[in-house]
Each structure stands twice: as C-alpha cells, then as structure tokens.
Amino acid sequence: MHKADVPRSNEQKSALAAELRTIPINVRRALGIPNIVPDALDIAILTLHEILDESTDGSWESRLGRLPERIEWLFPNGFPADKIAHLSNMSETAMTAELDRHFARFKNGSAQRFLNRLLGTKEFHRLEMAFETDWALILVGFRRLLRAVMPVAQALEDAAFPLSKSELKALAILSESETVYLRLTLQLDQMIGAYFEHRDMSLKGMGFPVRASEEITPSVDLDQLVATMRGLLDLEAERRAGELSEVLLRKLRGFEQALDNSEDGVSQAASSLVEFIDRLLRTAFTRDEILQWTSTHLPGDKLMTFERAGVVQPTKRAAALCFAFAGQTPAYDSTLQTMVALSLVKVRAAAEKIKHADRGTVEEQAELRQLMQSVRGALIFIIRFSWLMGESSRYENLRQRFIKAA
Structure with missing residues (x-):
C-alpha cells in the first residue's frame, strides 16, 4: 500500500x-x-x-x-x-x-x-462527546447532499408550476406551497447549522474534510434562495442545451431576446418555446420508438396515441414521457418523471395558446417567463436523473442524435 x-x-x-x-x-x-x-x-x-x-x-x-x-x-x-x-x-x-x-x-x-x-459521569461524557463527533460528520455529509439537491428542488418547484392542484394531487405531489421542496431543504440546512453552532464546533479543527462554505449557515431568506437557485438553473439549462444542439441553445436565447427587444415579442417568444419543446422531443426518439415504448410500458393508455389519416401517431404526452424516462423502463416510484413530462406538455399547450392569442400583454410576458422557467426545471431534472444516471453512454447517445439531426 x-x-x-x-x-x-x-x-x-x-x-x-x-x-x-x-x-x-x-x-x-x-x-x-x-x-x-x-x-x-x-x-x-x-x-x-x-x-x-x-x-x-x-x-x-x-x-x-x-x-x-x-x-x-x-x-x-x-x-x-x-x-x-x-x-x-x-x-x-x-x-x-x-x-x-x-x-x-x-x-x-x-x-x-x-x-x-x-x-459514571466522566466516562459517559466521553461517550456522549464521541457520539456528537461522529454525528457531526454525518451531518456534514447530509448538508453537502442538501446543498447539492437545492437546485433540483427548485427545478421541481418550477416544473410543477403549470400543473393544477388536482393534477398534483393525482400524482401525490405536495402542492400546499409553491416552494415546499426548497423551504424544506433550507430548514434542514439551518437545523444542521444550529447543531454545530450550539456546540461551538470547529469542523475543520476536528479534522473533517469539510468545504469552507459548509461551516457557515447562510443568512438568506427563501426569496433570496429562490433567486439564487434560478440563476444556477438558467446557467445549467443553457449549458445542457448547448451540449445537445446549437439550435436548442438559439431557441433559449431567442426567447429572451424576443421578449426584451421585439415589437412582436410575446408571439415570437411563445413560438420559440413551442419549437424548443418540439425539437427536443422529436429528436430524442423517433415516432416508432415512442410507440414501441408506450405499447410496452403503458399498454392500453388512450392518452398515448391518436390517428392521423389512418396512421397511429404518438401524442405529445407519450413523447414527453418517453423522453422523461430516457426510453427506459419506469421505476416502481416514478412520480417525479411523470410530473416533469406532464409539465412539458402543459407548457407547450399554454405557449401555443398565447402564440395564437397574440395580444402581447404584460401578463402574457410574465406567464411566458414562468413557463420557460418550468421548461428549464423539467429539462435539468430529466437530464440529471434519467439521462446522466445509469448507463454512462446514455447521454452521449442523446447528443449523437442531435448531431445527426443538425
């Protein structure tokens, strides 16, 4: 050794x-x-x-x-x-x-x-201090995990925005608060910080492999944390879109440019959003692959197909589900993938409606920004947990599909 x-x-x-x-x-x-x-x-x-x-x-x-x-x-x-x-x-x-x-x-x-x-008191005190030392290291690990999942928690919050309360309830997703996931992670992080502070622990001094930031409990409120996480998600969404396709990246950037600079910004931004989702879904899997996936994993589900000129076609819901599961067999507990897939479908329908209404109101601009935030959240969750986890070649295969489609 x-x-x-x-x-x-x-x-x-x-x-x-x-x-x-x-x-x-x-x-x-x-x-x-x-x-x-x-x-x-x-x-x-x-x-x-x-x-x-x-x-x-x-x-x-x-x-x-x-x-x-x-x-x-x-x-x-x-x-x-x-x-x-x-x-x-x-x-x-x-x-x-x-x-x-x-x-x-x-x-x-x-x-x-x-x-x-x-x-005896002396021996018991030593045992108690030893327990608190081990427990502190476990909490350091848990804090690192919590902070790693904070952006994911915000991604899920944003992805859930287009879904109604009844849809969230049907999926057994918590819907009492728009920030329930992020609030929970923040509260747990603060509880860990209070444990360290109450015992005046110097984590680095105890020899723990701790990051400097993990010794500090940030004094931020929920709104500040949401803004920070959304900033991180925006950057990651652009990076992932760029990894897959320059066209996808242009759609993301064109969305913001249209809203900020174009006289017909609302309609153009809505079109960019619809086109982004359509290109994402149709490039990831072919029509036949989606039909095969739904017939295998969702047989008999009437929401998965429709007929056009006598030819069976997959619905947007079927394409979104296939993409959300990366074409793999759904796990026993796959509620979150189902939720983000439904989010993509709902966002597309809402953007399509705004595009055709073509009123260009401030309210439509705000709704479109929220819808794009939902797409970013859904995209990041799907890529992280369906495409990047599991077989190492899965995400690279997706990238190759976009390269061939360019």
Missing part, C-alpha cells in the same frame, strides 16, 4: 467506536451492543471521510475504489472471521437499521440516564 493511500490519522476512525471499545465486553453485551458495532462504525466513518474528502486526486468513483485499502488499514491483522460471517448474513437494509438503532439508543433520554449511572 502506498503511503499516500493510508488514512492520515485516527480522525478517519469513529470516535464513538473508540469509546465503545473501552467499555468492558460484558457491559456492552448487557446494553445489547454486539461486538460488530465498533468495527461497523469505523468502516462507516472511514467511508464517509473518503466520500467527502476532495483533497485527493480522482473522481468520486476512484475514491470509493480505494476503500478496500482503507479498510485494510483499519484491520491490519485481518477482519475476524466470525464478524465477516455475521456481516455476510445481513442485508444492506438490515445493516443500516442496526446502526440506526444503536445511534438512536444514544439519543434516547432514558438510555442516556441509565448509561450515566452505569459508566
């Missing part, structure tokens, strides 16, 4: 595991803590360190690929055979539940009082 590959200090081990090992085995047994728990905690904390640590070269996948060497460092004499057998007989769900159960035990008030009496 290379020296650079060896974990740098005991900070990458579980503080709680170290304290648990100081408790006599018979006491741990009386508390219902199996011998495997300290080792499992060490592995969990080491894995989290490795995932969060951006100081080393390499991608996320390569850092995870080094985990076997990291774990070998934890157990230089080999992992005990009886513990291997115990772990091999547990499913991932059971293993997670076991760790959750023991973390919950330390947060339970009556269990804490019992431990305090059993171990």
Whole structure:
C-alpha cells in the first residue's frame, strides 16, 4: 500500500467506536451492543471521510475504489472471521437499521440516564462527546447532499408550476406551497447549522474534510434562495442545451431576446418555446420508438396515441414521457418523471395558446417567463436523473442524435 493511500490519522476512525471499545465486553453485551458495532462504525466513518474528502486526486468513483485499502488499514491483522460471517448474513437494509438503532439508543433520554449511572459521569461524557463527533460528520455529509439537491428542488418547484392542484394531487405531489421542496431543504440546512453552532464546533479543527462554505449557515431568506437557485438553473439549462444542439441553445436565447427587444415579442417568444419543446422531443426518439415504448410500458393508455389519416401517431404526452424516462423502463416510484413530462406538455399547450392569442400583454410576458422557467426545471431534472444516471453512454447517445439531426 502506498503511503499516500493510508488514512492520515485516527480522525478517519469513529470516535464513538473508540469509546465503545473501552467499555468492558460484558457491559456492552448487557446494553445489547454486539461486538460488530465498533468495527461497523469505523468502516462507516472511514467511508464517509473518503466520500467527502476532495483533497485527493480522482473522481468520486476512484475514491470509493480505494476503500478496500482503507479498510485494510483499519484491520491490519485481518477482519475476524466470525464478524465477516455475521456481516455476510445481513442485508444492506438490515445493516443500516442496526446502526440506526444503536445511534438512536444514544439519543434516547432514558438510555442516556441509565448509561450515566452505569459508566459514571466522566466516562459517559466521553461517550456522549464521541457520539456528537461522529454525528457531526454525518451531518456534514447530509448538508453537502442538501446543498447539492437545492437546485433540483427548485427545478421541481418550477416544473410543477403549470400543473393544477388536482393534477398534483393525482400524482401525490405536495402542492400546499409553491416552494415546499426548497423551504424544506433550507430548514434542514439551518437545523444542521444550529447543531454545530450550539456546540461551538470547529469542523475543520476536528479534522473533517469539510468545504469552507459548509461551516457557515447562510443568512438568506427563501426569496433570496429562490433567486439564487434560478440563476444556477438558467446557467445549467443553457449549458445542457448547448451540449445537445446549437439550435436548442438559439431557441433559449431567442426567447429572451424576443421578449426584451421585439415589437412582436410575446408571439415570437411563445413560438420559440413551442419549437424548443418540439425539437427536443422529436429528436430524442423517433415516432416508432415512442410507440414501441408506450405499447410496452403503458399498454392500453388512450392518452398515448391518436390517428392521423389512418396512421397511429404518438401524442405529445407519450413523447414527453418517453423522453422523461430516457426510453427506459419506469421505476416502481416514478412520480417525479411523470410530473416533469406532464409539465412539458402543459407548457407547450399554454405557449401555443398565447402564440395564437397574440395580444402581447404584460401578463402574457410574465406567464411566458414562468413557463420557460418550468421548461428549464423539467429539462435539468430529466437530464440529471434519467439521462446522466445509469448507463454512462446514455447521454452521449442523446447528443449523437442531435448531431445527426443538425
């Protein structure tokens, strides 16, 4: 093993595991803590360190690929055979539940009082501090995840805008607030910040692989956060559109230019929006591919096809659904993909209506901007979660289709 590959200090081990090992085995047994728990905690904390640590070269996948060497460092004499057998007989769900159960035990008030009496105040305090240290690292990881999904939360909020309350209810999507997803992520982030501040924790000083921004709880309100996230989404939508097609990128930019500069701006912007959606859907999949997908995954659904001159054609809803699922088999819980697909259909219909009304009012301008924001949100969610996840070639294949269609 290379020296650079060896974990740098005991900070990458579980503080709680170290304290648990100081408790006599018979006491741990009386508390219902199996011998495997300290080792499992060490592995969990080491894995989290490795995932969060951006100081080393390499991608996320390569850092995870080094985990076997990291774990070998934890157990230089080999992992005990009886513990291997115990772990091999547990499913991932059971293993997670076991760790959750023991973390919950330390947060339970009556269990804490019992431990305090059993171990003594000094030892119990050390155990409590060790638990809070491990828990803080877990919260750092959760905060990073929360901040990564904030733009996605806003994308979903924007994509949901064209849908009625009854449509959202039918999809089992929360509809009490237009900002329910983003508000939840902001509140959770603030709760994590309060946990750190209440304990006056220096995350960097504790040896955590933390970003500077993760030590700070931003003092922003929801409106400011929405504006920031939408700015990020606008940039990402332009980048993704440009990756796929110069024509798509021109449609995005032409939309704004028409609204800002053209005398017939509303009608032109509405046309750009309709054309953007149409080009996106018809280039991603052919008519036959969409029909095959719907007959396989949505057989008998009358909203998927219509006839034109005696020829069966896919509806816009069918094309949007096929695109939203990247032509793949829908997962068991695929509500969000269905929602963003329906959003594209609703946006197109609304833009088509505005284009033909051709009144050019301020209200229509505002509605069109919101509709475009919905398209951006839907596009980013679909690309991130349907095209970029899964097979690595999926998104590149989509790009090649647009190149051939140019």
